[in-house]
Amino acid sequence: MQVHTTSIIPPPLDEFFSLAQDQTGLLSVADDTWFWKNGTTVENPIALLIIHYFPNDDLNTKNEYNEDFREELPGIPADTTLYTAYTAVDDDGNPTICTCHETDAGGIPCFRRDSLIAKCNLVELGSLVSCSHFVHSDYGDNGILFTHNRG
Helix, strand or coil: CCCCEECCCCCCHHHHHHCCCCCCCCCCCHHHHCECCCCCECCCCCCCCCCEEEECHHHCCCCCCCCCHHHHHHHCCCCCEEEEEEEEECCCCCECCCEEEEECCEEEECCCHHHHHHHCCEEEEEEEECCCCCCCCHHHHHCCCCCCCCC
């Protein structure tokens, strides 16, 4: 099974997820396109609508994990591609949301890797590459808890 993550949860999926949490919404990358690093305004920003992250298939060594997968992380060497990022563009090269299914409520975006490859014009944005080896820390993963005061 091919699994990847995206940067957006569109309707009607947000209605489904709202059953499990108090808030739903978009995780937009557009906010980062309106201003330069120095704080000045970008005149004509171009914002990607969805970023799809595909995992490196070479790192998937098993169909099923019966043990803690974190124990395998130290075996991933530095400078390994972990994910490759893509976005869909229209025929003019502008960012778009590629739809796989039409409903009365509108189009449902493609999310599965095979559907995205078959139906969408994907452009590779770059890769997420490890710069060092991973360290498994049972204490760090289980013993530290951060809470935020909402007072």
